[in-house]
Amino acid sequence: MECGDCPIRYRAVCSRCEDSELDMLNRIKTYETYAAGETILWAGDRMRFLGSIVSGVATLSQTMEDGRRQMIGLLLPSDFVGRPGRANSPYDVTAVSDVMVCRFAKTEFEALIETSPAISRRLLEMTMDELDAAREWLLILGRKTAREKIASFLAIIARRQLSLTHGGVAGAVTFDLPITREAMADYLGLTLETVSRQMSALKKDGIIALEGLRRVTAPDFAALLDETGDDADGGMPA
Amino acid sequence: MECGDCPIRYRAVCSRCEDSELDMLNRIKTYETYAAGETILWAGDRMRFLGSIVSGVATLSQTMEDGRRQMIGLLLPSDFVGRPGRANSPYDVTAVSDVMVCRFAKTEFEALIETSPAISRRLLEMTMDELDAAREWLLILGRKTAREKIASFLAIIARRQLSLTHGGVAGAVTFDLPITREAMADYLGLTLETVSRQMSALKKDGIIALEGLRRVTAPDFAALLDETGDDADGGMPA
């Protein structure tokens, strides 16, 4: 059985589901669209839905009273939104571009989790991936220089976009920045001026080339990775 | 049925388990102790076990080639260690004090997850809590001043210690710092000198009092919370 007409075919929540589970998911889903700039959910709002991004880009962020803002996550198509078992959103969720979300009614979805081990295991995997990403971010925010932060961000974006199409990455790569300089700053714990300066510096040093404001080419991806300050391999031996 | 002789009674992994599941956990568990300062697991090491902290304090950290270090988590009794479904540890795990761990053989534990919805749901909950903690940390690292970072750290430590004994928190609170100034610095993305200076500053301002190096009293916990830069309530309305 297919996953109905859901464009992402429930990849996010249900890559291993059985027919009956897919049936159930089909029954409780709805689609909703949000315009660029629209706030999907304010921190503290009651969450009535969980779901996944079908198209577009959204951000998770926290804001302090005085306006200082920290992005907590970047949501691309297939990413999951919301936390089962929690009544209110701990973060602001904002549509950066026009966004379509495939939503599941929260109560029903939670009931489904109770009875479907496949869904809860998949959810556990996804949550652990997010945890790893958040922890990688901790190193970036806590210990990296502005230049290293920018390089790390570009590398992460490049990998996320390219993994959707190619597998490995080498040589020259081209990708699009999904967000403005200001949003990058909020992501990296910098100001937009510093982001701009470091982008210019990387350009001057030939690490990246810009085509318009959003399209980035790294003629030598390895050189970009060098600038991140991470281990050469980034993976584990043996 | 009781959880056997496990001092923490599997609270971490199995607060809602059935007898048969507890039985199974009992069969695959072993205890292991580590001396203060000992590295329990290096980043990249093969993980043969998962488990939870029974006593003592351990840290999760990542280190860059040039020695810059970022702590990624602080493990206190009842915290879970390891990630099912992953072969190698992504972080260094280090015993800060003498530590006892209740370990489960990884393969067997993973098999148990497949068949036991209670365990995987509990694991999902714990992972989501860790994710929330990591995201709270992102705001601290990305946007807070040194003083706010220290105050936030103290407030978090106080809450974690006191929640084990009392429920709510108000008025004067006293608690112990589980780690050195240097480790605090690695946690907060600061240097140890800055940590020391800010601790002194908070002391001079009467926000905290020190008794020896490790024992901290906040005469007015609300005043300490004020210094964190967070919202007054910290929670959600309604």
Added chain:
DNA sequence: ACCCGGCCTTGATCGAAATCAACCCGATGC
């Protein structure tokens, strides 16, 4: 065509935290 506003870049200056350096204190060993 024009203006306007959002987004970005670049320059000058400032300030918070890093760095470099000296010293303190308590525990441990001889």
Added chain:
DNA sequence: GCATCGGGTTGATTTCGATCAAGGCCGGGT
């Protein structure tokens, strides 16, 4: 007793990124 050592504090100076400020680019509306 004294030396030593790890952990902590405090001071002087430097530096990186924030802040303040001006101007450029581009697309959309009229």
